[in-house]
Each structure stands twice: as C-alpha cells, then as structure tokens.
Amino acid sequence: MTDPAGPVAVVIALGSNLGDRLAHLQAAVDALAAVPGLSVTAVSPVYRTDPVGGPDQPDYFNAVLLAGTTLPPAGVLAAAHAAEAARQRTREVRWGPRTLDVDIISYGTVVSDDPELTLPHPRAHQRAFVLRPWIDIQPYGQLPGHGWLTDLLNDSHLAADLAGMTPRPDLPLAPAS
Numbered sequence: 001m002t003d004p005a006g007p008v009a010v011v012i013a014l015g016s017n018l019g020d021r022l023a024h025l026q027a028a029v030d031a032l033a034a035v036p037g038l039s040v041t042a043v044s045p046v047y048r049t050d051p052v053g054g055p056d057q058p059d060y061f062n063a064v065l066l067a068g069t070t071l072p073p074a075g076v077l078a079a080a081h082a083a084e085a086a087r088q089r090t091r092e093v094r095w096g097p098r099t100l101d102v103d104i105i106s107y108g109t110v111v112s113d114d115p116e117l118t119l120p121h122p123r124a125h126q127r128a129f130v131l132r133p134w135i136d137i138q139p140y141g142q143l144p145g146h147g148w149l150t151d152l153l154n155d156s157h158l159a160a161d162l163a164g165m166t167p168r169p170d171l172p173l174a175p176a177s
Helices: 021-033 073-086 128-137 149-153 156-163
Strands: 008-016 038-043 046-049 060-069 101-107 165-168
Touching: 008 021, 008 073, 008 128, 021 038, 021 060, 021 073, 046 128, 060 128, 073 101, 101 128, 128 149, 128 156, 128 165, 149 156, 156 165
Parallel strands: none
Antiparallel strands: 008 060, 008 101, 038 060, 046 060, 046 165
C-alpha cells in the first residue's frame, strides 16, 4: 500500500576510512538504491576529510545522499545497518576507523529522542563533513530543529573541520543504473 502523503525525504551520510574507501561508499549507494521503498534522488560529491574525534586514524571519504522513502525510520535504519554489515563494518571503538559508516541524518521533519534512532542525528549540526556535501546537493536545506545548513556551516567552530576537507570531484558516486 502506498502512503497517500507520498515519500518522506531522508538524508543519509556515508563515510569510510579503511580499505577501498570509494568502493565502500559506492557499495552503500548501490545497496540503499536497491532497497524497495527507498529511492535515491541525489548523491553529493566525495570529500576527503580529516578524522574528527576518536583515536588516531586514516583520513575519511565522506558523502551525503538524499532519498525519498515510504519506509518507516526503523526500516531505513535496517537498510543502513545492512549496507554496513555487507562491508564488514565492526563497532569496536567509538568514533574509530571503519570500512563503512551509514548514518541517517534526517527523516522528514521528525524530531525524536528514541535511543535506537535519534532524529535528526544528534551531532549533524556540528559536522562539516555532513553539512558541506549536503549543501552541494541541497543548497537551501534545513536540519530540523537546527536551521539552515549554510548558517550551521558558517559557525566559527567548524572552521578547522572545513579546513581539513578536500573535495574530490574525480571520485564520483552514483546509483547503479
């Protein structure tokens, strides 16, 4: 049955700093695009980013994708976890290195403190590696409860994080056709 309200806009952040980082990100895009009820509508450029927080570790590749979904938030979360598991993601060290990280940043305008899936992502407004690629594909986007993406990115606290980011237009991502 189709939701009469139509699909909900969802923003998903992707990151990888182990192994073939680009292949991990592309696999996530492909896996998410293949989920029934989840339609990828845009994929940002890839950025090479310095690690933020956590132990000493290799640089990341990060990207953001936009999708429309008829799935509930728990269904999108299950798809994100399945994409991570397919790339042998392990959770040994908080903010540690990983083959693939797939985070739901926002699900429509939902604001929730559910411990299984806090929406919007509780640190998205403090993460240049989420905001910068998101702006590339949705320049007038807003993070529910926090405001305009451009205003958030212009926060002086993010200057060092922005300085540690390099766009990689030579590394395009796209859903499989």
